[in-house]
Structures are given as structure tokens and as C-alpha cells.
Amino acid sequence: MPDERTIQAERVTTLESAIRGFAERKTASVITPNLGLSYDSLTEAYDFYNLYSWECGFGIRYGKSRINVKGARCMKEFVCSCSGKPNKENSSSCRTKCRAMVRLLQTDDGGWYIYENKTEHNHEQLDTCASKLHFPSHRHIYKYTRELVAHLRQNNVNLSKVYNIIGTYFGRIENVPFTKRCLRTLCGKISREQADDDVRKTIELFSEMKEKDSDFSYAVQVDDESRIRTLLWSNGRSKLQYHYFGDAVTFDTTYKTNMYDMPFGLFVGVNNHFQSTIFVGVLMRDEQSEIYEWVFHEFVKMMGGKVPVTILTDQARAMEIAIENVWPDTTHRWCKWHILRKAKESLGFHYTKKSDFRAELHRLVNHMLTIGEFEKGWVEIMKKYSLQSNTFLTQIFEVRRKWAKPYFSGKFCAKMTSTQRSESANHMLKNYVPPACPMNLFVKQYAKVLFDREQEEGFQEKRTKLAGVVLKVDIPIERHASTVYTRAMFELFAKKSLLLWILLHRRISSKD
Structure with missing residues (x-):
């Protein structure tokens, strides 16, 4: 026998009836699991009792079930989350042997009805949304929300941002139907599933x-x-x-x-x-x-x-x-950066931003074109600042052929x-x-x-093929470069050509 019966389109569900009749009943809770109430499926019955438990301030979980001689489930219990006894007497378990529960039996047409209902609890019931959300039955994360979380986590969105993003889908973060603690548990589960059979x-x-x-x-x-x-x-x-x-x-x-x-x-x-x-x-x-x-x-x-x-x-x-x-x-x-990264801790006050030594060292490393110029300049700087015995500078000078610019002349x-x-x-x-x-x-x-x-490359291709270039000095070599270089490379070349043109113009003017 199936666990649910065929749902008729014109049938009014038990939940809808409870909401419509609330004004006339004038009870403390909108939803009340009275004896005899029938449901089309166990899922509908669980959701109904779970809404009732939210109103009252407790959580629920599945309890006992019974199978008939035909192998079909014929009885099911939903119990308070505090039912049962803890594994050890002196423990932090929230189980208090609470007897609150509902027992449902199956009808001949596959539906379910409440056969027994116990409403008395032996523990305090919660009255705030923030505390109720920590019951497992009240922090359900729906399928599509789980998929959204999985996609966000795959793209390295941290837990707090994921929770805030989900809050925007529910209008505001207070409407999110689960806690950040529950989200953290879900993220751990997603990570384990991704790592399985990697x-x-x-x-x-x-x-x-x-x-x-x-x-x-x-x-x-x-x-x-x-x-x-x-x-x-x-x-x-x-x-x-x-x-x-x-x-x-x-x-x-x-x-x-x-x-x-x-x-x-x-x-x-x-x-x-x-x-x-x-x-x-x-x-x-x-x-x-x-x-x-x-x-x-x-x-x-x-x-x-x-x-x-x-x-x-x-x-x-x-x-x-x-x-x-x-x-x-x-x-x-x-x-070169890895070579010089320890310069600050090895040279102390010599390598501060205001130090003349730092400026001269960078000029030597970045602008010397020949081996002779580099080695001569290095000796002069070491002598000028009395750093001939500095261990760090001695070591990097010994391996200069691996990193210094002049030693790679002619190498692309x-x-x-x-x-x-x-x-x-x-x-x-x-x-x-x-x-x-x-x-x-x-x-x-x-x-x-x-x-x-x-x-990013596609954007530069579009700029090169469709956008025009701006000539800085309009000299023949610049015009030729504009026809053979890409837009980005021409802009780098134009800066150099402009500087060269200014220096050449100044030299000619000084001769005149």
C-alpha cells in the first residue's frame, strides 16, 4: 500500500482548513493537531505537526513506525525532539524523556489520520525565533537553496557572505529559515561530497x-x-x-x-x-x-x-x-624580486625609502646596461656606504649572473x-x-x-581592430609603429617615443 493517497484537486487540505477556521476557534495556536484529522501523505502530516511545534516552541523528529503483514507501513509517530533518554545520565543531552507526540494510522485509501495526540511536555518551550531555529526540524534548507550554496562555495564565497546573499532572496536576513550554524554544517557536507572519489x-x-x-x-x-x-x-x-x-x-x-x-x-x-x-x-x-x-x-x-x-x-x-x-x-x-626581498631586513636603515643608498641601488640594478658599468657601480656603492662586509650584499653579488640585467643582454x-x-x-x-x-x-x-x-584578451583585440590610436609626436617611426603594434603595445611605445623626442628636442635646442 502506498504512503499517500491520490490527491483530489477540489479537496481542501487540513492545513488550509486550520488557517481558515482560526478566527472562529479562537485558540492559542493557529494549527492544532486534533484527533481524527486526516492527511493525504506522511509528508503533509509531518509539515502540519512541525508548524504546530514551531508555534508552541519545540522541535520534532520521526519516531516509531509499524509494518503490517503485507509489508506496508501502517503506523507512524512524530515525537518531540526531547523525547527518549540520554545515553549517559550525566550528559549535556537535551533529551528529557518527553512524552509529547502524535501517532498516525493509515486509512484504506492510503491516507493518514491522527489516532493519538499527547500535548504535555516535561521541559521548557522556547518563545523566540532565534532559539527555535536551532531545532533540526525548523532549519530545513530546500533543494534550490542548497544548490545556490554549493555554487557560491565553489566560487570561494565565504560563509558570512553566503548567508547574507541568501538573506536578500528572502527579503531580509531575519526571514532566512535556517541559522548560520546550520549553513556551516551544510557547507561541510558539500565539501565532503566534493572530495569523495576525487x-x-x-x-x-x-x-x-x-x-x-x-x-x-x-x-x-x-x-x-x-x-x-x-x-x-x-x-x-x-x-x-x-x-x-x-x-x-x-x-x-x-x-x-x-x-x-x-x-x-x-x-x-x-x-x-x-x-x-x-x-x-x-x-x-x-x-x-x-x-x-x-x-x-x-x-x-x-x-x-x-x-x-x-x-x-x-x-x-x-x-x-x-x-x-x-x-x-x-x-x-x-x-629579481626574490633576490632583493630580504634587502630591507638585512640592510636596516640603509634600505629605507628616504635612503640615498636605496635609490642608488635601484638605479644600478634597473638601468645599468653593460657588465662593466654594473660591476664598477656596485664596487663604488659598497665603498661609499661601507657595506663591503655585508653578508647579504656579498651573497647576491656572487650570483649576479643569474639576476642582474646586464648579464642578459641580447636574451629575449x-x-x-x-x-x-x-x-x-x-x-x-x-x-x-x-x-x-x-x-x-x-x-x-x-x-x-x-x-x-x-x-581580457578579446577586449584588447577589439580595441586594436576597431579603436583608433593617438599619435603623441607624429613622427615617422611612431606612425609606422601604429600600423604594426597592438593598441596596448603602441601605448607603451608612444610613451617611450615621446620621452625620446623631448630629450632630442632639448639637446637640439641647447646646441642652438
């Missing part, structure tokens, strides 16, 4: 991407126990971008926002609009030289065999060894001197990826970052 979900996601993009590819390295050790992937558009703009790349692995605490690396370059373009994403369990060797080898294989001319990284020794072994002909340059770097583009891409990824997210969600959110970069 590897299978990730491989299935890669298969879906492969169906949509035939040039999508990925590579997996596993350990002796068949667990993922390294994962590397790229799509067709990123491969095409690398074909044109892959001569100079940066690689950084400082990002670790995933549930496995695996370092995430990005191969990033510069396109013709002087924007950062992402080529490949890499998840690694270890940062050892053999792991980096596998990553660099698979990267070139995935990109069609093209080896970068220049690569910028931090000063990790394992990465340096791997580059020497896999790409011996590639120029390896260290990030796409105007990059640090791994800032990789780090900024990592920073942007944090806006999409929630903390401690599983691998499958990480890959999904990474695809959104690529889409975001594609949108």
Missing part, C-alpha cells in the same frame, strides 16, 4: 574537456602505490598561445590552496597585448629535482616540442638542476625580470578556488581563470 571525478572532468576540445591533453605521474604524484594539463588555446608567445616563460610553485597541500605551478608568458597568458597548470606532491625534470619534459612534449628561450623562476636549487638537465640551451634567469625576456606574472595569476586563482578544495574542483575553477584571461 581522482575518478578529476579524470572524468578531463574526459569531458577532451570531448569539447580535441587539443586538450594532460599527463599524470604516479608513485609506487598508484597515487597521483604530479598532474599537468593544458587546453588547445593555451597550446596555440605558447606557439606564438612561448619564447619567454615564468614558472612559480608557491600556491598551495588545495586539500592535499600540493604545490601548484603555472607556466605563464606574455602575449602581443602585453598581458599574462597561462600555458599549463601543474599540481605536484614534491618539489624535487626529478619531479621538476618530469614536469619540464612533459611540458615541452605537450607543447609540441618547442623549448622556451628564457625561463624565469625563484632560486630553488632543485628547479635549477632540472632546467640544466632538461633544457641545457635555455637561459635560466632568477626572479619579454620585459620580464621576475615571476610576478605567475604570482599574479596565482593570486587571481585564489579568488576562484576555495581553501582546501579537492582536485576536481581545483581543475574546474582553473578553467574559469583561463576563460577570464580569454575575455
Whole structure:
């Protein structure tokens, strides 16, 4: 026998009858579960008794049920949430052996009616909405609200903002039918569901991407126990971008926002609009030289065999060894920012904003063009400020061939001197990826970052093809540049050409 009967369109439900008759009954509560009241289903009966419990100030839960000889449920109880006894006598349980309940029996046509109703409670009943909402029966989150929460959490919206956003859907936050504590429990459940069978979900996601993009590819390295050790992937558009703009790349692995605490690396370059373009994403369990060797080898294989001319990284020794072994002909340059980041704590008052030494050091590092000028200027500054014995300055000068500008004369770097583009891409990824997210969600959110970069590139393409350019000085070389450069690159060139024209004009005027 089914748990509900066929609902007739003209039938007035028990809830509707209770609301309509409230004015005549003049009872304390709008909803009263009297003996004999009938319902079309157990769900309707549960909702009716739950509304009654909200008015009175208690919560309910499912109680006993009974099956008849035909195997169908014929009796069901809804009891007070304080019914039953605690597992231990001296405990913080809210169960007080309360006997309040309703017992329903099934009718011959599949409906249900109240056979027994006990209304007396042996505990205090609550009288404020804030306290009532903490009963499990009064904090139900509906299906569509759950889906909204899941989407917001996937996009790294924190718990408080999620609750406030849901409050706008209900008119104001006071109308939200569940508490923030309940929302936190739901978010934990969503996170656990996303993490279940993570590897299978990730491989299935890669298969879906492969169906949509035939040039999508990925590579997996596993350990002796068949667990993922390294994962590397790229799509067709990123491969095409690398074909044109892959001569100079940066690689950084400082990002670790995933549930496995695996370092995430990005191969990033510069396109013709002087924007950062992402080529490949890499998840690694270890940062050892053999792991980096596998990553660099698979990267070139995935990109069609093209080896970068220049690569910028931090000063990790394992990465340096791997580059020497896999790409011996590639120029390896260290990030200048990583070299100088400890300058402030190592040099003290010498490296303050008002210090002449700081200004002279930056001028030396950023503007010296030849090796002779750089080394001569370094010796003069050290002597001028009596810093010949400073350990930090001595150490970075010994490795100057890895980071100082003059030693890379003639080497194409796409105007990059640090791994800032990789780090900024990592920073942007944090806006999409929630903390401690599983691998499958990480890959999904990474695809959104690529889409975001594609949108920015599309805007610059539109500017280049449709918008006009403004000539700063209207000289032949500037007019020629306006025909061959993209809009963004021309604007960079125009600033330089204007400065050059002003200096040249001043020199000519001084001679006259």
C-alpha cells in the first residue's frame, strides 16, 4: 500500500482548513493537531505537526513506525525532539524523556489520520525565533537553496557572505529559515561530497574537456602505490598561445590552496597585448629535482616540442638542476624580486625609502646596461656606504649572473625580470578556488581563470581592430609603429617615443 493517497484537486487540505477556521476557534495556536484529522501523505502530516511545534516552541523528529503483514507501513509517530533518554545520565543531552507526540494510522485509501495526540511536555518551550531555529526540524534548507550554496562555495564565497546573499532572496536576513550554524554544517557536507572519489571525478572532468576540445591533453605521474604524484594539463588555446608567445616563460610553485597541500605551478608568458597568458597548470606532491625534470619534459612534449628561450623562476636549487638537465640551451634567469626581498631586513636603515643608498641601488640594478658599468657601480656603492662586509650584499653579488640585467643582454625576456606574472595569476586563482578544495574542483575553477584571461584578451583585440590610436609626436617611426603594434603595445611605445623626442628636442635646442 502506498504512503499517500491520490490527491483530489477540489479537496481542501487540513492545513488550509486550520488557517481558515482560526478566527472562529479562537485558540492559542493557529494549527492544532486534533484527533481524527486526516492527511493525504506522511509528508503533509509531518509539515502540519512541525508548524504546530514551531508555534508552541519545540522541535520534532520521526519516531516509531509499524509494518503490517503485507509489508506496508501502517503506523507512524512524530515525537518531540526531547523525547527518549540520554545515553549517559550525566550528559549535556537535551533529551528529557518527553512524552509529547502524535501517532498516525493509515486509512484504506492510503491516507493518514491522527489516532493519538499527547500535548504535555516535561521541559521548557522556547518563545523566540532565534532559539527555535536551532531545532533540526525548523532549519530545513530546500533543494534550490542548497544548490545556490554549493555554487557560491565553489566560487570561494565565504560563509558570512553566503548567508547574507541568501538573506536578500528572502527579503531580509531575519526571514532566512535556517541559522548560520546550520549553513556551516551544510557547507561541510558539500565539501565532503566534493572530495569523495576525487581522482575518478578529476579524470572524468578531463574526459569531458577532451570531448569539447580535441587539443586538450594532460599527463599524470604516479608513485609506487598508484597515487597521483604530479598532474599537468593544458587546453588547445593555451597550446596555440605558447606557439606564438612561448619564447619567454615564468614558472612559480608557491600556491598551495588545495586539500592535499600540493604545490601548484603555472607556466605563464606574455602575449602581443602585453598581458599574462597561462600555458599549463601543474599540481605536484614534491618539489624535487626529478619531479621538476618530469614536469619540464612533459611540458615541452605537450607543447609540441618547442623549448622556451628564457625561463624565469625563484632560486630553488632543485628547479635549477632540472632546467640544466632538461633544457641545457635555455637561459635560466632568477626572479629579481626574490633576490632583493630580504634587502630591507638585512640592510636596516640603509634600505629605507628616504635612503640615498636605496635609490642608488635601484638605479644600478634597473638601468645599468653593460657588465662593466654594473660591476664598477656596485664596487663604488659598497665603498661609499661601507657595506663591503655585508653578508647579504656579498651573497647576491656572487650570483649576479643569474639576476642582474646586464648579464642578459641580447636574451629575449619579454620585459620580464621576475615571476610576478605567475604570482599574479596565482593570486587571481585564489579568488576562484576555495581553501582546501579537492582536485576536481581545483581543475574546474582553473578553467574559469583561463576563460577570464580569454575575455581580457578579446577586449584588447577589439580595441586594436576597431579603436583608433593617438599619435603623441607624429613622427615617422611612431606612425609606422601604429600600423604594426597592438593598441596596448603602441601605448607603451608612444610613451617611450615621446620621452625620446623631448630629450632630442632639448639637446637640439641647447646646441642652438
